[in-house]
Amino acid sequence: xxxxxxxxxxxxxxxxxxxxxxxxxxxxxxxxxxxxxxxxxxxxxxxxxxxxxxxxxxxxxxxxxxxxxxxxxxxxxxxxxxxxxxxxxxxxxxxxxxxxxxxxxxxxxxxxxxxxxxxxxxxxxxxxxxxxxxxxxxxxxxxxxxxxxxxxxxxxxxxxxxxxxxxxxxxxxxxxxxxxxxxxxxxxxxxxxxxxxxxxxxxxxxxxxxxxxxxxxxxxxxxxxxxxxxxxxxxxxxxxxxxxxxxxxxxxxxxxxxxxxxxxxxxxxxxxxxxxxxxxxxxxxxxxxxxxxxxxxxxxxxxxxxxxxxxxxxxxxxxxxxxxxxxxxxxxxxxxxxxxxxxxxxxxxxxxx
Amino acid sequence: xxxxxxxxxxxxxxxxxxxxxxxxxxxxxxxxxxxxxxxxxxxxxxxxxxxxxxxxxxxxxxxxxxxxxxxxxxxxxxxxxxxxxxxxxxxxxxxxxxxxxxxxxxxxxxxxxxxxxxxxxxxxxxxxxxxxxxxxxxxxxxxxxxxxxxxxxxxxxxxxxxxxxxxxxxxxxxxxxxxxxxxxxxxxxxxxxxxxxxxxxxxxxxxxxxxxxxxxxxxxxxxxxxxxxxxxxxxxxxxxxxxxxxxxxxxxxxxxxxxxxx
Numbered sequence: 058x059x060x061x062x063x064x065x066x067x068x069x070x071x072x073x074x075x076x077x078x079x080x081x082x083x084x085x086x087x088x089x090x091x092x093x094x095x096x097x098x099x100x101x102x103x104x105x106x107x108x109x110x111x112x113x114x115x116x117x118x119x120x121x122x123x124x125x126x127x128x129x130x131x132x133x134x135x136x137x138x139x140x141x142x143x144x145x146x147x148x149x150x151x152x153x154x155x156x157x158x159x160x161x162x163x164x165x166x167x168x169x170x171x172x173x174x175x176x177x178x179x180x181x182x183x184x185x186x187x188x189x190x191x192x193x194x195x196x197x198x199x200x201x202x203x204x205x206x207x208x209x210x211x212x213x214x215x216x217x218x219x220x221x222x223x224x225x226x227x228x229x230x231x232x233x234x235x236x237x238x239x240x241x242x243x244x245x246x247x248x249x250x251x252x253x254x255x256x257x258x259x260x261x262x263x264x265x266x267x268x269x270x271x272x273x274x275x276x277x278x279x280x281x282x283x284x285x286x287x288x289x290x291x292x293x294x295x296x297x298x299x300x301x302x303x304x305x306x307x308x309x310x311x312x313x314x315x316x317x318x319x320x321x322x323x324x325x326x327x328x329x330x331x332x333x334x335x336x337x338x339x340x341x342x343x344x345x346x347x348x349x350x351x352x353x354x355x356x357x358x359x360x361x362x363x364x365x366x367x368x369x370x371x372x373x374x375x376x377x378x379x380x381x382x383x384x385x386x387x388x389x390x391x392x393x394x395x396x397x398x399x400x401x402x403x404x405x406x407x408x409x410x
Numbered sequence: 411x412x413x414x415x416x417x418x419x420x421x422x423x424x425x426x427x428x429x430x431x432x433x434x435x436x437x438x439x440x441x442x443x444x445x446x447x448x449x450x451x452x453x454x455x456x457x458x459x460x461x462x463x464x465x466x467x468x469x470x471x472x473x474x475x476x477x478x479x480x481x482x483x484x485x486x487x488x489x490x491x492x493x494x495x496x497x498x499x500x501x502x503x504x505x506x507x508x509x510x511x512x513x514x515x516x517x518x519x520x521x522x523x524x525x526x527x528x529x530x531x532x533x534x535x536x537x538x539x540x541x542x543x544x545x546x547x548x549x550x551x552x553x554x555x556x557x558x559x560x561x562x563x564x565x566x567x568x569x570x571x572x573x574x575x576x577x578x579x580x581x582x583x584x585x586x587x588x589x590x591x592x593x594x595x596x597x598x599x600x601x602x603x604x605x606x607x608x609x610x611x612x613x614x615x616x617x618x619x620x621x622x623x624x625x626x627x628x629x630x631x632x633x634x635x636x637x638x639x640x641x642x643x644x645x646x647x648x649x650x651x652x653x654x655x656x657x658x659x660x661x662x663x664x665x666x667x668x669x670x671x672x
Contacts, residue, residue: 061536062538063503064503154496289510293511295499296504297490299455303487303488304483304561305482305484305510305511306510306511307478307480346498349498349503350497
């Protein structure tokens, strides 16, 4: 029997449950889609090494499962986990359950970078896009996000101390500026580019390919791997920066690591999949209600639930208007926004905003 | 021993504390008193390294500015004034945070039970499972004190005294709990630790403090034992209020002093 107020046993149980959920979501994603390709058969063939009787059909199925669904599932897992964990870390850092990477301008900076490549890729930036090929877009988005974060950090840090309030407010200003510049680019865009832009901004996992995963995967995995080391410090930070310092936490280093990690992971995610909202706010929120705000459990649980939710949202996006595909950002917003409001209204007492 | 020499603190170009000297000895409760805005909290924040200061602060002979956060955390714990929390932590989870950086000083196996023991000390037995945000202000203050106690549970660790910094520890407490908390502070000092507390109640100060530092306009107005410091002249000068030390109310107006506690 756990001691009163000790939710670690429950947290471990929920994490085990979420592992199971993720496995099921992966299975669901691999087996569903616009085509009737049978993932089960492909996986069975793969394990048994059997030569399928109907060669042509099996080759088509394999192509769909290996080269379309698998990278898409892997990307969904990576991005879902990254968005949810980054949301949780940002909220811990800002001591505000509404904080989100979108809030401090990381997403806006990434958008600016990506839009610049889409619009100027054939004119001013032609040498760059020619040299980088399909990597130009993700890299531009990644550096856009990182540039905004570093600029913010420089603005908000004086004499070695980062003011979270200044950073939050500067983030809003820089977001607005980045969006205005994005607006200028959109104004310059032609009709075809406008279509590209709109779909990219709505968010989608449709562009998943193995090379793209090779580019952003390591960045996201590295950033996620660093996050568990922040959990104790983030717990202490809930009591305020000064108190965290008194408890023996190196607060400056903690903040720096969190900021760089989050901007890397978010920049990489936005680059590939555009604007997927609400995962970063809803997932940590729901989990805090279930297992409490202890980051030692909240961060891994967020990764698992974020990944599962994004896969499920993607499965919905792919099937609801099949054979066409709804941008996943629409699905997460339509499901996430009302849910978020419902949480707020129901738990107003406990979640002190 | 905590020794501070020639401490000055400026915030936004305005000097809040100027050239204050301060000493807190292990085994003693040192009180900082003074009117609102006299720089008490600012001085405490300088002594704990929270605010940048000029001058020197040493903890057991070591320069505070050269210490890593975790080293300072094993030597002293700090109770801030009321704090709000934006996440739904339980009381137990908050108290446990006291154990994350420093060293409580109890045997390794006993750390897990320490939150309950600390809560019992501050008269919050059975509160471990409650949500911090649902408690009253006075209860929250005692939860924070329990957390602080966990951090330096043993007043002396490896032969070195440790310290409690308390910023108005009894400000939102009823009289019973004021006495409980001040007794905890005195007990911590009696067992070899040092206590630095900002207090407003001069009666409680006289009753519990071994040494009083009086701040006025950011400067040290007086320092010494309660008998030395608390006199009519000083109180009128510092607090701008004509009060008589030791005078009883006229007529049959009731009055209650903490000193009368059984």
